[in-house]
Amino acid sequence: MGIQGNWDRRPLNRRAFLGVGGMGAAALLLGSGAAPDVRAAPRPRFSDYPFKLGVASGDPRPESVVLWTRLAPEPLVEDGSGGVPSRRYDVRWEVAADERFRRVVRRGSAEARPGLGHSVHAEVGGLRPGREYFYRFKAGGEVSAVGRTRTAPKFDARPAALAFAFVSCQDWRDGFYAAYGHLAEEDLAFVVHLGDYIYEGGNTDDGVRDHTDGGQEVFTLAQYRNRHALYKTDEDLQAAHAAFPWMVTWDDHEVDNDYADEAQDGGEDPEKFLLRRAAAYRAYYENMPPRRSSLPRGPDMRLYRRLSWGNLVGISLLDTRQYRSDQADCQSDVDGLADRCAAALSESQTMMGPKQERWLKEGLAGSNKRWNATAQQTMLAEYDFSAAPDDGPNGRLFNLDQWDGYVAARRRLLGFLSKAGVRNPITLTGDIHSSWVHDLKTNFDDETSETVGTEFVGTSISSPFETAFAGPVEAARADNPHCKYFDGTYRGYARVDVTPELWLTTFKGVVTAPGNGNVVDPNAPSYTAAAFAVESGTPGAQPA
Numbered sequence: 001m002g003i004q005g006n007w008d009r010r011p012l013n014r015r016a017f018l019g020v021g022g023m024g025a026a027a028l029l030l031g032s033g034a035a036p037d038v039r040a041a042p043r044p045r046f047s048d049y050p051f052k053l054g055v056a057s058g059d060p061r062p063e064s065v066v067l068w069t070r071l072a073p074e075p076l077v078e079d080g081s082g083g084v085p086s087r088r089y090d091v092r093w094e095v096a097a098d099e100r101f102r103r104v105v106r107r108g109s110a111e112a113r114p115g116l117g118h119s120v121h122a123e124v125g126g127l128r129p130g131r132e133y134f135y136r137f138k139a140g141g142e143v144s145a146v147g148r149t150r151t152a153p154k155f156d157a158r159p160a161a162l163a164f165a166f167v168s169c170q171d172w173r174d175g176f177y178a179a180y181g182h183l184a185e186e187d188l189a190f191v192v193h194l195g196d197y198i199y200e201g202g203n204t205d206d207g208v209r210d211h212t213d214g215g216q217e218v219f220t221l222a223q224y225r226n227r228h229a230l231y232k233t234d235e236d237l238q239a240a241h242a243a244f245p246w247m248v249t250w251d252d253h254e255v256d257n258d259y260a261d262e263a264q265d266g267g268e269d270p271e272k273f274l275l276r277r278a279a280a281y282r283a284y285y286e287n288m289p290p291r292r293s294s295l296p297r298g299p300d301m302r303l304y305r306r307l308s309w310g311n312l313v314g315i316s317l318l319d320t321r322q323y324r325s326d327q328a329d330c331q332s333d334v335d336g337l338a339d340r341c342a343a344a345l346s347e348s349q350t351m352m353g354p355k356q357e358r359w360l361k362e363g364l365a366g367s368n369k370r371w372n373a374t375a376q377q378t379m380l381a382e383y384d385f386s387a388a389p390d391d392g393p394n395g396r397l398f399n400l401d402q403w404d405g406y407v408a409a410r411r412r413l414l415g416f417l418s419k420a421g422v423r424n425p426i427t428l429t430g431d432i433h434s435s436w437v438h439d440l441k442t443n444f445d446d447e448t449s450e451t452v453g454t455e456f457v458g459t460s461i462s463s464p465f466e467t468a469f470a471g472p473v474e475a476a477r478a479d480n481p482h483c484k485y486f487d488g489t490y491r492g493y494a495r496v497d498v499t500p501e502l503w504l505t506t507f508k509g510v511v512t513a514p515g516n517g518n519v520v521d522p523n524a525p526s527y528t529a530a531a532f533a534v535e536s537g538t539p540g541a542q543p544a
């Protein structure tokens with residue numbers, strides 16, 4: 001799938017676009033095939049261009065895809081309204097087979113309501129499987145940038161190949177999104193986002209970029225909306241959304257650092273925290289392109305779901321924040337790391353919650369896919385961060401926010417993969433702002449135990465990896481022989497190329513500032529940092 005014709009990775013200027021398309025605003029507004037419920041409301045006027053947050057698409061299926069935009073002529077106005085008066089607006093959308101919209105295949109309208117931040121989630125059906133499409137929106141005499149999207153192949157199709165990317169962790173403060181600029185120029189079917197799309201915290205003294213949405217830690221719906229809006233004003237992020245459909249899931253910072261279900265890290269009253277969670281979930285839905293089935297109800301939002309690419313790849317996107325047990329509170333004198341106490345080993349520790357865990361196992365057991373991936377947040381493989389002898393002081397140190405604090409849940413999952421004979425299990429992980437490859441073992445303390453799958457952990461788009469941390473991680477490599485690769489020096493994204501025979505993950509780095517690992521140049525070049533492959537039928541990664 002190449003970039004064709006006059007497609008530019010930057011969203012097209014709206015006036016230039018109208019010229020290129022040769023289609024006037026009136027023709028777009030009055031085009032045939034309008035949905036029957038368009039009200040004869042006076043033509044809306046916005047205070048400024050309403051599509052400043054760009055366009056996106058998501059959750060591709062064989063015959064449908066979600067088209068997203070959000071009206072926001074003044075994206076950062078303090079009340080969180082985006083500068084749109086509190087009434088409903090009809091937003092027209094068009095889907096075409098070509099980027100000049102000469103062959104429009106679907107058109108209709110969707111309602112942008114104040115209760116949903118004037119966002120639009122148009123679930124467009126009746127499309128052909130495995131096809132590329134172009135889309136755009138129109139409201140108030142204005143036309144959005146053009147997005148490109150793609151439908152999934154039929155469930156029983158046998159695609160010869162698939163290329164996609166997975167990304168995570170894009171703290172605005174810590175650097176530019178050069179990685180997205182490069183990603184947007186790749187030849188991909190879709191992008192998977194593993195979470196930390198926004199960060200809830202306030203400005204810092206040493207930030208590369210200041211928040212210009214007030215710069216405070218965010219708590220209210222208006223504040224979460226504006227934090228999302230601020231991120232969405234980034235040109236490179238807009239380009240990446242406009243270039244491919246995305247499958248999104250979240251981690252903790254979309255709400256609050258290290259939260260677990262109703263437990264806030266700072267020990268805030270759960271009832272109060274759930275109000276904050278409800279605001280954060282709502283703003284997340286409004287600003288992302290999931291299906292309506294993910295519409296939040298108060299503090300609850302069903303985000304775990306599955307993507308299917310013919311019989312080649314299935315990806316189960318997990319939510320490991322909303323339903324998890326609280327992190328084990330094990331005593332330690334090492335900041336952020338501890339040996340496991342009884343709480344971390346308890347059978348009752350859950351990462352997904354029982355319902356999601358059942359859903360995942362049922363889906364994997366019934367899968368016809370050659371490759372069965374789970375896309376999730378924290379590192380699944382064990383990692384003992386201590387290089388000291390295991391039986392000495394601080395001999396075993398774990399990150400208990402990761403699956404290392406949920407040992408029984410991990411044993412259940414990996415045991416299931418082995419017992420059920422799930423074909424080619426792959427785990428895609430974010431959260432830790434660095435790149436790793438692991439063989440997934442039934443017993444991580446026994447090198448000779450069965451390898452049941454392979455984990456690829458992708459680095460961050462911009463969020464920092466504490467460079468001082470790299471030395472201790474490297475020093476502990478000998479204690480973790482299932483770890484095949486670690487590098488914390490670069491930011492970037494991971495590209496995946498899949499065929500029936502081979503899974504290839506390529507770690508794409510972007511150049512960072514010496515010392516702090518931040519992307520300080522919005523046009524920082526990219527390079528291939530490493531590549532690892534898995535052969536079908538042989539779990540575990542080999543350098544490629």
Ligand SMILES: [Fe+2]
Binds near residue numbers: 196253431432433463
């Ligand atoms: Fe992060």
